[in-house]
Structure formats: structure tokens, C-alpha cells
Amino acid sequence: MMIPGDSDPERSPPARADNASAAALVASPHPELSTDAPAPALARLVETARDYAARRASANTRKAYQSDWSLFERWCRRKGFDARAPSPEAVGLYLAASASGDGMPRAAVSTIERRLAAITTTYTSTGTPLPRQDRHIADVMAGIRRQHARPPRQKEALLAEDILAMIDTLPQDLRGYRDRAILLVGFAGGLRRSEITGLDCGPDQTTDSGGWVEILPEGALLTIRGKTGWRMVEIGRGTREASCPVHALETWLRLGRIAHGPVFRRLMTKNGGVGSERLDDKHVARLVKQTALKAGIRADLPEKDRAALFAGHSLRAGLASSADVDEAHVQRQLGHASAEMTRRYQRRRERFRVNLTKAAGL
16 A cells, blocks of 8 residues: 555545555565566456455454544644654654644544554555554553543443333334344344344355354354354244244345345335345444333433443343353353453343352351
């Protein structure tokens, strides 16, 4: 990738970190590689390498990093720094500006850490690594964490009775059947929102697939490509059709006439039919929030506080908190690498379940 230099970032396209590795490969071929290969064959191989390089991170990560780099580049231009040359001093000042809100909106610590990762990745991809452990970066970042870091704000776990109340708010139309399947499958599978919308009807059907579903007599078997690699997710049939995630999925696929490609799709605005475009994962977050509010969940809190409680992650945390089974089964379903991570998800069910005060004799 070539980092833009003197061109105006507002008029030229932003730097693309996802093609950086491939561009570096083309610009500086390995000296031991033979150049006897025919030009068309070599060009195809270069294109293949570029495609693999672009897929080294998820689409959401690439989009976020591209936006972060563009923001850093514009800041450098305003301050008179050259973004093409990795400068620990400049990066340290940029991090300080992000944390203090000096000339730009104040950012959370997690956002600042992601911006630093985007900058580091971009420089590394161009063959000019940024010394991240330099004191101008490491010391500033340590001070930002110490002064501004807050405990993680976990989303509210939605339990089974909450999900039932939420699906009761949905209409009996195509949109309602689709959203009902999203909530039930996402909850029963303990899925991330991107894992829900990334599902296809079968393997190798789309280039942006995150997995596929196979419906069996006993339930639905999902093959998911998650953060920790591929995993199998089993969703058994429920005790009744109204709450069965597999039945909801079958109903949506049948009424939507979907047999190939993305499972969860956008609806066409003109005729209300089912389109071919994959649903954006942000829809899951909006759906959870809207239906949770409509169902009156946590009505003891003010409206603004309730709205901040719920998101797509509430489904995943809800399964971990609701399923009264051996912890190892929950850990496997959620794809966690450690039992400790699974315990972080077991919120409302685990809270004060073990009373060490009484156990100690008080």
C-alpha cells in the first residue's frame, strides 16, 4: 500500500491498509524468486496474494482501521507532520490529543488503543514499522490508561423469559418472521451479531460468508467462523414451536423462499419482498434494543438508562446466564478459549449465587 503524501485527503481516497502487504510484495519482489514465469501467470499470482492479504482481517476491522488511518492522516496534515514517516513523537501527541479532546472529539481508551493498532498495522504493512515501545508512545499510552480507563461496561444479559417477551412484540409478517428467527437463533446459539448475519444456507455460497447452517431432524447445526477459528454450534429444537429457534428459522427460510446464499437478508422497500443483500450486523443490535424496550424489560430504570443496557451481545450473554448446564458445554457453544471468559458472561444467574460471606460463618 502507498500511504498518501501531499494529496488532499478530502479529495483523494483514504489509504487502504488491507492492500498494504500485497503492494509491498509487488514493489519489492524476493531476490531469490525466479522471473522466468510468464507475465500473465505472475500477474494472477500477485492478484491472488493481494486477495489473501485483504482477507487477513475481518471486513469490520479493515473498515475501522481504514477510518482510523484517515483520521490520523488528516490530523498530521493539520499539525504539519508527514504521515508517511513513522514518528513516535507525532503518534504520542496524536494519542494525547485523542484522550484530552485537544482539537478533536475526546475518545475512549478502547478507541485510542484501536487507533494505535491501526497506525501500527499500516506502517508495518508498508515495511516501515513503528517502534510502538518507544517511550513517546508507551509512556503516553500508559498514562492514558491510568487516568481515563474505566471498568468494562457489560451489556445486560437477556434471559429466556426476556426473549419470549421480545418476540411477542414482533408483527406477523416477513420482517417479523425474520427478526423472530434472528433473536431465537442468536440466543440459542450464543452467537455474536456478525456470526448471525454471516450465515449462509450452505458452504462456499458467498465470498463474504461467516459460516453456514444445516437443518437436521434433531435441530440446526451451524458451522461458524468466529474470532477463535471455526467451531460447530448445535441448536436443538425447543419444547414448543412458538419458542423453537429451529422452527423460527425454518419458517423464515420457507416464507422468504431462501435456499441459497445469505440466510438473513434485507427486505425490499418497494414491494416488501426479500432481497438478495445480506443484512448488516448493526440490525441485530438495533433489533435487540428496540424489542427489549417494547417488551418492558428492566422497566424499573429510566428510559435513557434502559436503552444503554441492551445490544447484540445481550443475546450471547443471555445464553451463558440462562443455560443451567455444565460450564464446559457453554464454553464450547460460545467458542471461548478459557472458562474464565465464559464466567464473565454468566451474569444475572451467577450474581450472589455463591455467598462466601455465609460460607465463611458470618
